[in-house]
Amino acid sequence: MVNVFKITFSNLRIAAALSIFCAGIALPSYAQTDMNVRLMAATCQSCHGKEGRAQGVGLRLSGQSEEELERKLLGYRSGQIKGTVMHQHAKGYTEAELKALARHFAQFK
């Protein structure tokens, strides 16, 4: 009986180890973020670079605050800010989507 107890105890430890494994590795951090925003941000990166760190004047999104990015994106959308092409792109997204993109790219300093 002592052995059985020990075995059960071992199983518990294995189960505990497995649950740590599941929480720590198998449930990855990206699973908790919204793929809708990640994918939309990824489509911006074609021109604006990884984490918004594009090369070229005026193309960099990183290093700007959420408020600044939101002001520009909504300004392009409403037509208050005129660019060569960005005002044409911004009109393709909802205000909520542009706000989410501003929040996303503001995390990259």
Place this chain on the structure above:
Amino acid sequence: MDRRQFVSLAAQASVLAVAGSSPFLRAQSRPNVVVIGGGFGGATAARYLRKFYPQAQVTLIEPQPYFVSCPMSNRLLHGAIGLKDLSRPYAGFASANGLQWIQDRVNTINAAKKELTLASGKRVSYDRLIVSPGVDFDYAALPGMDAAARAKMPHAWKAGQETVALRDRLHALPDGATIAMHIPKAPYRCPPGPYERASLIGYYLKSRKPKSKLLVFDANPEILSKKELFQKTWKTQYSGLVEYLPNADIAQVDGAQNEIEFKIGGKVKADLWNVIPPQRAGELAINNGLANVNNRWCGVDFLSYESTAFQDVHVIGDSISGSPGMPKSGHMANQEGKVAAAAITQELLQLPAVTEPVIANTCYSFVTKNDAIHVAAVYRYSAETKQMVAVKGAGGLSDAASTLEGVYAMAWLTNILDDTIGSVTA
């Protein structure tokens, strides 16, 4: 059985039990995603799969040692850039992104067995497959376009040695020469590309060979993209140098005579012919049953780019049958690669799918050495029609050609190459 053995067996049994019940542990078995073709679509898909789903094992199968960008390759023709500016090595790309790169060609896709056979005879199995084969040329639609004629009349529509050959032959012509171009019926890769080419050959002739002439024979009824902007440039910059003729479908090619006969009547002889042939999905897609739309293009579900012919096979880029108005462009292929990578990630991890993907296109064309124009659009998935639909009120054209847009065009190239394949140059 001693206690240690029993504990060991029990542990294995627990692992199996958990593995059988938990989606998270199942995801740990490292799904095997294979990407065929490392162009704008395939390279982006491979790279973003590794970003979205780092546990996935991603293999890229691509026979060429270098990625070469078609966008901006027309700038080679007048010497603004070289092939090296458009090239990136696959070796550096694979190692920087944790990909396995098999430098080989795929012969057959066995979707039932989920197995590929390569030209070397090697077999490769997959859990999910992404096919990005680009376009191939339908030479059967051009009577007389045999191997000798093809060598004489380069297409230069897949950037690389053909582009260099067209440049060299253009540069070797004497002043006073007649150059002729043929544009195939749509759909073809890069709608504004032929008109950009006409503009830049015009620029070359104006600056180097002003007694020469470029004749542009378009099988389509009109200029298909950025029409007014191209027309304005040709009128103001290349008057007397570039002549455009619509509805000029080829009836017969005579390579020996450097002559082409048109269905509307008339034969045209030129010192140099640039014939861009009619196009369809890449041969791999055609030969393996993926081109199920008119036997030319690949039908896909725009939520995931999964083939409408085979389960667990996704097709992206120029070879898909796009929604009306969706251009075949490098930018679109890059965007489609990301949507496919996200869809595969969500499905394998049993997470909610993206139900309304939005993708965008930006396409720059140079019209002189430094001035460029653009067309842009945003496409959103419609659950009602199951198509990608251009958002009304969004997108548009340049007001006019400008040097500022020329600067943005080259910044676009730098950034999309970095995003697709990385910044490591040869």
